[in-house]
Amino acid sequence: MRFTVQQAALSALIQTVSKAVAVRTTKHVLTGILLEATSDRLVGTAYDLELGIQDTLPAGDDTGLQIMEPGAIVLPARTFAEVIRKLPGPNVSIEVHSNYMTDITSGSAQFHLHGIDAAEFPQLPIFHASRQLTLSSRTLETLIRTTAFAASSSEVRPVLTGVYVEYQDGRLVFTATDALRLATRSAVIPEAPEGEWRAILPAKALQEFAKILPDADVPVTLQFTDSHGLFAVGTTRFYTRMIQGSYPDTSRIIPTVFRTEVIMPTDALAGAIDRAALIARDRENHMVRLEVTANQVTVSSSSPEIGNVSEQVDVIGKTGDDLYISFNARYVLDALRATDTADLVVRFNGASSPFVICESGRDDGLQLISPVLMR
């Protein structure tokens, strides 16, 4: 294999795929990046058997890619990425010799890296005749950002570490829960095919994918088989394993009737809870109290060792009973961070039932949080 390419273009390619490089593994080859050069393109792949990312550079003037001799090699990701990043530039030429010894030349710098046989690198899952859907990257980013954080980080119930994705006739719903809080968001996909399917995708993989989405609004194609999901955006392909198992029925736990409803400005509430959380650190379980009276909401917390705090937040509207409730400030702050509107609606059902946070004037998603029992 022999090619030359612009340093910046190659560095960007490595940056994109390196998120899927295995960190702790017994298979040495998974700690590398697979480079495959064909007559008109260079493909970089990293795959830790859970998550795979593949990016392509086309040959041409934009990338400065010129392929003299096609071939493939696996190079150790960490060293390779650092080397390419620090090369004097502007062009890099790479040549693989026998015994997988790889020469990397740029300016007057010359590296010789030990590579691994490309045949040892695992195959990415193959997708054909699978379910497919195209949507905007902004929509997908919002769906991920407003739900994935609520998934569980503990492996006690593996399905809860995933985001439950439901599709039905143009409506896509993402739901995540760790059994103490739940986040759900839906989106209507224009010109989407009819059909119905469900999948559980690892929340961590989705969050990684959201990071590599471009800032501009571009189309993203989703494909699913029974065991894997594929997201294609631009030249990048993102593969993830699906979580097997049955997701709990979340529709029955979302309350539909409420005893108290309060409309509040998002920033004021988030600020008050953030400040109250300063007093309720680890030892107090981040427990913050919220008191709803006639036209005011009081946010407070206390700790025997540190002190206490209390702050009033004006409400825009309130209906129903007065209320006094405690909750984990981290859960509520996470939920508030996932809301985009200036005002929000909080609906309660007494001090020991879960409460719902919705964006004011929207009905495409909600955050459900279970309270902390007061003693």
Place this chain on the structure above:
Amino acid sequence: MWRYEQAVQALKPGKLAPVYVLHGSEYSLIRSFVDQLTHAMEQAYGAVDQHRFDFEEDGVEGAMGACCAVGLFASHALVWLRGVTPLSTANSRVKHDTVALERYLEEPIPDHVLVLTVDADKLDERKRLVKLAQRHTVVHCSTPGESDALRWLQRYAEARGVQVTRMALQEVWRRTGQISRAETELDKLAVWCDGRPVEVEDVDMLITPPPEDDVFAWLDDVVSGRVDRAFRTLRDLTTGGRDPVGLLALLQRQIRLMAWTKVGAERGWTTKQLASRVAAHPFAVQEASRQARSLSLRQLEDWMLWACDADYAVKSGRRDGRHALELWMAKATGVMHAQVGHRKR
């Protein structure tokens, strides 16, 4: 029935405690207890949320959060906090604050069940945390005696549809000496035998005997004439990297000590006096005197002489170290046998 079994039998729906403290080195007993507890909770309440936390990694915060929360899917939860090292006397690598846990133990929430486990046979009773924990149900999950263990393993095998002969089970226990290990070995044997009853021969083939790497046990075996064990131990000791010259030196020291106890007894010294004279620990002296009881000073002199000869032979390169030790053992134990035989006559 040992106390652990009584605790398991007390797990009945409606009679569950809000906090269980399980401690002991037998992980499989702890796991089995939590399984039974989960089962009892499910019988009593239907769906049960399960949370697992590791003290060393997460501290008590996550577990306390789960204990004080109302689950979305179930109103009752089983919260398992593992490796609560502050309950034990062991020094923990990481220091986590346990104040929140102490506060919870004072007043636990009755809807949830908190399980605290630690891999320690003894709890550190001086600590406030342990005193509070002891107000709740404490279950001792350490290795039981042989008869209880055999009964437990028999039931374990039956539950998995594995037939084990009594002899085989005893041999499994002798070779493992721990419920957790024995259970994994039984699983292995079940796969090996594939439906037919497990015999002693299978155990012999599949389970490695425990390595006898205790040099003091070896010395005791040598000077007390337990030949087969002494030879087996010697093999394990040398495999484990013990230097034969070092072993020979230890042996000489032991013989010398035994001889001293003989001399001391003649002169009417107490164990303590002798210990301070020869600069040895009183316990070592006491042991040596026990070992020397059936031997004469003359024999001990012979032993010493052979040991010195062996030492010289090894150090001058005329004999292999292990070979020399084996030869010494054969000679010395031969004497023992003659003597025992003589006594019988």
